[in-house]
Amino acid sequence: MAKASPQFTCTECGAAHKKWAGKCDACGAWNSIVEEAPLSTGPASKTLGAAKGRRIELSTLAADEAPPPRTRSGMIEFDRVLGGGLVPASAILVGGDPGIGKSTLLLQAVANFARSGLKCLYISGEEASAQVRMRAGRLGLSEAPVQLGAETNLRNILTTLEAERPDLVVIDSIQTMWADMVEAAPGSVSQVRAAAHELVTFAKTRGVSVILVGHVTKEGQIAGPRVVEHMVDTVLYFEGERGHQFRILRAVKNRFGPASEIGVFEMTGAGLAEVANPSALFLSERGQAAPGSAVFAGIEGTRPVLTEIQALVAPSSLASPRRTVVGLDSGRVSTILAVLESRCGIPFTGLDVFLNVAGGMKVLEPAADLALAAALLSAREDVALPPDLVIFGEISLSAALRPVGQAENRLKEAEKLGFSQAIAPQGTKVEGGAGMRLRKLPDLVTFVGDMFGAG
Numbered sequence: 001m002a003k004a005s006p007q008f009t010c011t012e013c014g015a016a017h018k019k020w021a022g023k024c025d026a027c028g029a030w031n032s033i034v035e036e037a038p039l040s041t042g043p044a045s046k047t048l049g050a051a052k053g054r055r056i057e058l059s060t061l062a063a064d065e066a067p068p069p070r071t072r073s074g075m076i077e078f079d080r081v082l083g084g085g086l087v088p089a090s091a092i093l094v095g096g097d098p099g100i101g102k103s104t105l106l107l108q109a110v111a112n113f114a115r116s117g118l119k120c121l122y123i124s125g126e127e128a129s130a131q132v133r134m135r136a137g138r139l140g141l142s143e144a145p146v147q148l149g150a151e152t153n154l155r156n157i158l159t160t161l162e163a164e165r166p167d168l169v170v171i172d173s174i175q176t177m178w179a180d181m182v183e184a185a186p187g188s189v190s191q192v193r194a195a196a197h198e199l200v201t202f203a204k205t206r207g208v209s210v211i212l213v214g215h216v217t218k219e220g221q222i223a224g225p226r227v228v229e230h231m232v233d234t235v236l237y238f239e240g241e242r243g244h245q246f247r248i249l250r251a252v253k254n255r256f257g258p259a260s261e262i263g264v265f266e267m268t269g270a271g272l273a274e275v276a277n278p279s280a281l282f283l284s285e286r287g288q289a290a291p292g293s294a295v296f297a298g299i300e301g302t303r304p305v306l307t308e309i310q311a312l313v314a315p316s317s318l319a320s321p322r323r324t325v326v327g328l329d330s331g332r333v334s335t336i337l338a339v340l341e342s343r344c345g346i347p348f349t350g351l352d353v354f355l356n357v358a359g360g361m362k363v364l365e366p367a368a369d370l371a372l373a374a375a376l377l378s379a380r381e382d383v384a385l386p387p388d389l390v391i392f393g394e395i396s397l398s399a400a401l402r403p404v405g406q407a408e409n410r411l412k413e414a415e416k417l418g419f420s421q422a423i424a425p426q427g428t429k430v431e432g433g434a435g436m437r438l439r440k441l442p443d444l445v446t447f448v449g450d451m452f453g454a455g
């Protein structure tokens with residue numbers, strides 16, 4: 001068998017490369033490629049056809065199986081993101097920046113699952129048991145029947161799980177786990193993959209649910225959670241800004257429920273508190289009607305969420321003016337700036353543009369296009385939009401406004417929060433009600449004329 005040549009792997013996305021490069025072609029990350037011992041390719045002399053395998057059991061499509069029984073933690077926001085509760089034998093990855101509160105969230109969740117009758121284990125490779133116990137005390141969870149372990153050796157963990165047979169185990173974090181059959185340092189791509197594979201396989205064969213914690217890393221030496229995303233059933237990301245008390249748990253993949261569902265939490269002294277009405281929260285910091293602010297009626301997963309999009313437009317001293325975008329897709333922003341410039345004749349050359357979503361929320365729906373354009377125009381013209389107005393709609397490259405889904409839910413949520421007028425694309429299938437004046441516009445040019453006068 002030929003000796004395998006050294007292999008280079010991206011620690012961000014796990015892509016394999018033939019040689020080292022500064023930038024990963026697969027995901028675009030810089031300085032993320034490291035050399036790794038190649039995985040064994042197995043005996044090369046035999047083809048698969050040489051020896052017969054076992055015949056697998058086949059079944060028809062008609063088999064009507066009941067949906068998997070789910071266990072609810074009682075944390076409504078957490079259960080929703082999981083798709084309605086925890087599915088037995090499922091593997092879940094919870095990723096997020098270090099220090100964002102993943103351990104706090106999971107300790108609260110696991111304590112709740114334990115209280116609702118599941119046998120729960122919490123394995124920490126990051127902290128000693130005493131530290132986890134101290135956190136549990138701070139969160140008022142000391143009485144919850146969770147069993148605690150501090151270990152990084154995967155072999156010992158699997159032996160323990162085999163003996164204990166819990167319903168749910170939390171591994172905090174996957175980057176600290178170490179499988180002794182892999183010759184690589186803990187945290188490397190091959191270790192993280194091997195450990196995740198072992199744990200997920202264990203979950204599937206023994207009917208144990210596994211939650212893996214994965215830190216989003218900035219340095220290249222430690223593999224990030226994206227490396228194991230494809231191995232698990234559900235991928236959740238815990239987002240938020242450190243300065244802000246709001247945290248958002250977002251499902252980016254879910255075999256057992258809708259993806260893009262979000263759960264909203266507030267970081268308090270006693271842990272994470274659930275936020276039942278995120279719209280009110282995201283709009284709570286909104287002051288008097290100011291230029292550059294537009295309220296977008298969005299949908300996150302299955303529920304409507306209102307957010308404030310803020311823009312600032314200022315003369316630039318730079319040859320290529322700044323385009324600073326937080327919480328929105330910057331590609332989308334460039335497209336809308338180009339449409340405003342070439343279809344509506346409103347140039348942004350020589351102007352710095354800053355865009356932000358209030359409250360640390362991320363808005364990635366194309367339905368936010370019109371609200372985004374409205375915030376930009378309002379900032380540029382220095383004219384405030386009516387404070388009781390919500391906006392939604394997609395903008396095409398021809399500047400036409402395209403209707404978006406769930407218009408009725410968007411309007412209902414807006415009305416509930418005291419908004420009384422809305423602008424939506426022509427072709428939107430709902431009508432305004434008594435408490436909501438709905439204007440439907442065909443294109444961006446009409447919108448500009450309507451809101452800011454001709455020119």
Ligand SMILES: [Zn+2]
Pocket residue numbers: 010011012013014015024025026027028029032
């Ligand atoms: Zn990559």
